[in-house]
Amino acid sequence: xxxxxxxxxxxxxxxxxxxxxxxxxxxxxxxxxxxxxxxxxxxxxxxxxxxxxxxxxxxxxxxxxxxxxxxxxxxxxxxxxxxxxxxxxxxxxxxxxxxxxxxxxxxxxxxxxxxxxxxxxxxxxxxxxxxxxxxxxxxxxxxxxxxxxxxxxxxxxxxxxxxxxxxxxxxxxxxxxxxxxxxxxxxxxxxxxxxxxxxxxxxxxxxxxxxxxxxxxxxxxxxxxxxxxxxxxxxxxxxxxxxxxxxxxxxxxxxxxxx
Amino acid sequence: xxxxxxxxxxxxxxxxxxxxxxxxxxxxxxxxxxxxxxxxxxxxxxxxxxxxxxxxxxxxxxxxxxxxxxxxxxxxxxxxxxxxxxxxxxxxxxxxxxxxxxxxxxxxxxxxxxxxxxxxxxxxxxxxxxxxxxxxxxxxxxxxxxxxxxxxxxxxxxxxxxxxxxxxxxxxxxxxxxxxxxxxxxxxxxxxxxxxxxxxxxxxxxxxxxxxxxxxxxxxxxxxxxxxxxxxxxxxxxxxxxxxxxxxxxxxxxxxxxx
Numbered sequence: 001x002x003x004x005x006x007x008x009x010x011x012x013x014x015x016x017x018x019x020x021x022x023x024x025x026x027x028x029x030x031x032x033x034x035x036x037x038x039x040x041x042x043x044x045x046x047x048x049x050x051x052x053x054x055x056x057x058x059x060x061x062x063x064x065x066x067x068x069x070x071x072x073x074x075x076x077x078x079x080x081x082x083x084x085x086x087x088x089x090x091x092x093x094x095x096x097x098x099x100x101x102x103x104x105x106x107x108x109x110x111x112x113x114x115x116x117x118x119x120x121x122x123x124x125x126x127x128x129x130x131x132x133x134x135x136x137x138x139x140x141x142x143x144x145x146x147x148x149x150x151x152x153x154x155x156x157x158x159x160x161x162x163x164x165x166x167x168x169x170x171x172x173x174x175x176x177x178x179x180x181x182x183x184x185x186x187x188x189x190x191x192x193x194x195x196x197x198x199x200x201x202x203x204x205x206x207x208x209x210x211x212x213x214x215x216x217x218x219x220x221x222x223x224x225x226x227x228x229x230x231x232x233x234x235x236x237x238x239x240x241x242x243x244x245x246x247x248x249x250x251x252x253x254x255x256x257x258x259x
Numbered sequence: 260x261x262x263x264x265x266x267x268x269x270x271x272x273x274x275x276x277x278x279x280x281x282x283x284x285x286x287x288x289x290x291x292x293x294x295x296x297x298x299x300x301x302x303x304x305x306x307x308x309x310x311x312x313x314x315x316x317x318x319x320x321x322x323x324x325x326x327x328x329x330x331x332x333x334x335x336x337x338x339x340x341x342x343x344x345x346x347x348x349x350x351x352x353x354x355x356x357x358x359x360x361x362x363x364x365x366x367x368x369x370x371x372x373x374x375x376x377x378x379x380x381x382x383x384x385x386x387x388x389x390x391x392x393x394x395x396x397x398x399x400x401x402x403x404x405x406x407x408x409x410x411x412x413x414x415x416x417x418x419x420x421x422x423x424x425x426x427x428x429x430x431x432x433x434x435x436x437x438x439x440x441x442x443x444x445x446x447x448x449x450x451x452x453x454x455x456x457x458x459x460x461x462x463x464x465x466x467x468x469x470x471x472x473x474x475x476x477x478x479x480x481x482x483x484x485x486x487x488x489x490x491x492x493x494x495x496x497x498x499x500x501x502x503x504x505x506x507x508x509x510x511x512x513x514x515x516x517x518x
Contacts, residue, residue, distance in 0.1 A: 007345070047341065047348035053356065055314060081365050082306065082338050083392040086266070089306035097312065106340055108367045108387055110394020128367055133342040135369020142412065143404040150409065153401065 001208075001217070001255075002248045003075070004035045005195065005224030006044040006061065010052065012229050014236045024049065025057040027236075029064050031228055034241040036069045038248040043075040043193075043222055062098055073101035075193065075220075079128060081106035087116040095120045102126055104171060104193070107154050111162050124167050124191075129154045129183060132173020132196035151179065152186055159187035169193055172211070174202025174221070181210035184218075191218050197247065198226025204247070208254035216256060223247055260467075260476070260514075261507045262334070263294050264454065264483030265303040265320065269311065271488050273495045283308065284316040286495075288323050290487055293496035294503040295328045302334040302452075302481055321357055332360035334452065334479075338387060340365030346375040354379045361385055363430060363452070366413050370421050383426050383450075388413045388442060391432020391455035410438065411445055418446035428452055431470070433461025433480070440469035443477075450477050456506065457485030463506070467513035475515060482506055 008024045017023045032042060042065055049058040062074050076098055080090040094103040094117070102124030105114060117125040130140050130151040140151040148156070151172075158168045172183050174196030183192065192211050196202035204221070211219050227247065231239025267283045276282045291301060301324055308317040321333050335357055339349040353362040353376070361383030364373060376384045389399050389410040399410040407415070417427045431442050433455035442451065451470050455461035463480070470478050486506065490498025 045341075045345055045348075047339075047345050047352060050314070051348040051352045051356065053314070055309070055312070079341050079365075080306070080338065081340070081367075081387075082304075083390065086304055086306050089304075089310040093306060093310045097310065106338075106365045106367050108340075108365050108398055109390050109392060110397030110399075112392050112394035114394075128340075131342065131368050133368060133371050135371035135373075138369030138416065139367055139409070139413070140369075142409065145402040145404055145406075147404075150398070150401065154398070157397065 001219045001221050001251050002039050002244065003041040003043050003193070003220045003222040004031065004039050004227055004244060005077070005222045006031065006042055007048045007224045007228065009048065012232070014231075014233055016234055022057055022060075024052060024054045025060050027228075028057075028061040030237040031240050032061070032065055032069070034237040035227065035244040036072060038241075038244040039072060041073050041075050041220055043077050043224075045077040045224070059098060062100065066099065073124075074099075075124075075126065076100035076103045079104050079106055081109050081113055083109065084112045084116060087113050091116040091120060095123050102169070104128065107157070111157075114162065118165060118167055121165055121167070124169060126169040126171055126191075126193050127154065127158050127162075129158070129170040130172045130176065130179050132175040132202065136173065152182060155183045155186040155190075159190055163190075169220075171195070174207045177203070177206040177210040180207065184211055184213065188213060189218070191220060193220045193222060195222040195224075197221050198223040204250040205254045208251060212255065221247075221251060260478045260480050260510050261298050261503065262300040262302050262452070262479045262481040263290065263298050263486055263503060264336070264481045265290065265301055266307045266483045266487065268307065268488075271491070273490075273492055275493055281316055281319075283311060283313045284319050286487075287316075287320040289496040290499050291320070291324055291328070293500040294486065295331060297500075297503040297507040298331060300332050300334050300479055302336050302483075304336040304483070318357060321359065325358060332383075333358075334383075334385065335359035335362045338363050338365055340368050340372055342368065343371045343375055346372050350375040350379060354382050361428070363387065366416070370416075373421065377424060377426055380424055380426065383428060385428040385430055385450075385452050386413065386417050386421075388417070388429040389431045389435065389438050391434040391461065395432065411441060414442045414445040414449075418449055422449075428479075430454070433466045436462070436465040436469040439466065443470050443472065447472060448477070450479060452479045452481060454481040454483075456480055457482040463509040464513045467510060471514065480506075480510060 230243035
């Protein structure tokens with residue numbers, strides 16, 4: 001259930017990589033090779049590439065994953081959100097240009113802003129529900145006139161009327177296990193992408209206990225910086241491999257026995 | 260108060276442009292030249308460029324606007340939204356790579372997801388409030404326990420605690436004039452970016468009446484397709500110029516006399 005987030009920050013790369021013209025590609029591919037045995041998905045964050053004019057390296061990283069690890073899906077973390085005619089272009093960007101298997105998106109503009117992604121029926125769409133950042137509460141925790149909080153309504157929409165072909169999942173941060181548990185109650189069968197483990201302080205045991213589905217799965221637990229930058233020297237990939245194995249072990253130990 | 264949205268769709272370009280390798284750049288620059296006399300801003304929509312691997316042409320279009328029309332600000336319509344450390348990369352992408360004067364963003368992840376943009380104190384941030392698409396109501400019109408609707412809370416946050424250095428504006432669609440008026444009441448001084456005029460059916464008179472500030476300004480009324488594709492032949496730029504002049508005239512006629 002471990003997902004490695006690919007958030008490449010050249011300022012944190014080991015020295016021997018920093019001057020390479022394709023340093024971002026090399027760093028990511030080394031991480032992919034070192035951690036593939038431990039993961040259920042890779043999640044490249046597009047801003048870390050576009051900031052550096054490295055869209056071509058992002059395409060190449062995803063191509064590398066598909067070619068060498070065809071069983072591991074790629075989640076493009078882009079958090080787009082726009083009206084239908086524009087969202088069509090974002091969907092083409094994610095699924096045709098980058099060939100992602102799933103993409104993250106914001107629910108703020110409603111169902112028709114998500115439909116162009118859902119038109120790709122073999123791909124997934126992961127909708128922001130409850131995020132782990134401090135400002136996540138500003139809107140998401142607002143109480144509605146019905147008594148629900150906003151993120152609960154998003155979970156109910158994604159588990160119900162929005163999920164016309166079973167392609168939806170939700171982003172729920174690891175830092176609020178009670179709220180993760182609440183989302184799991186509302187959406188018993190949806191996969192939940194849970195960032196916030198590791199550098200952001202989320203706890204593995206609490207996350208698994210709160211978020212696992214009745215069938216014993218349904219979690220994609222994402223860690224980025226704690227794995228990518230576990231080492232700072234030429235052996236960074238080995239350090240990442242050890243950190244990923246350790247996190248995967250913690251997740252396995254936290255899982256209840258499969259019934 | 261007219262803003263021309265640059266949503267270049269190569270399938271709708273005049274035939275003589277379609278086979279050019281930099282057709283997107285050429286089309287946009289022709290539109291910029293033809294309409295600059297009528298506009299207060301240009302608004303390129305990034306998905307229309309990234310879908311075609313045309314980030315370099317987007318950079319070149321914005322550079323062209325800054326060089327030839329230095330008084331006209333560029334709004335990068337990107338609708339990003341992510342936690343602080345990732346939003347820093349999106350902010351650098353918008354303001355340093357593309358050199359936009361302002362960028363659009365989603366409020367769903369709260370204030371700390373907006374702060375990295377606000378750190379650029381000479382740039383603007385335009386937050387989604389009430390959008391004109393059919394699904395815009397799914398979340399934005401939800402009534403809160405306080406009696407407010409969600410978009411009203413967003414307007415109040417942007418007009419108050421979030422607007423620490425006066426850099427915020429709001430996106431409010433043209434298709435709901437009553438709600439535009441309500442946002443204007445809550446945020447009397449904020450600039451409002453109003454898409455939905457033209458192809459999306461918004462009415463100029465109703466928009467100006469509902470959205471203009473007490474001081475007689477505060478609106479950035481955006482039109483894209485109705486201007487970009489006013490003509491389909493070699494004279495597309497002249498047709499765009501006439502359409503922009505006509506829309507600008509309608510806006511001027513709708514404005515109350517300046518006191």
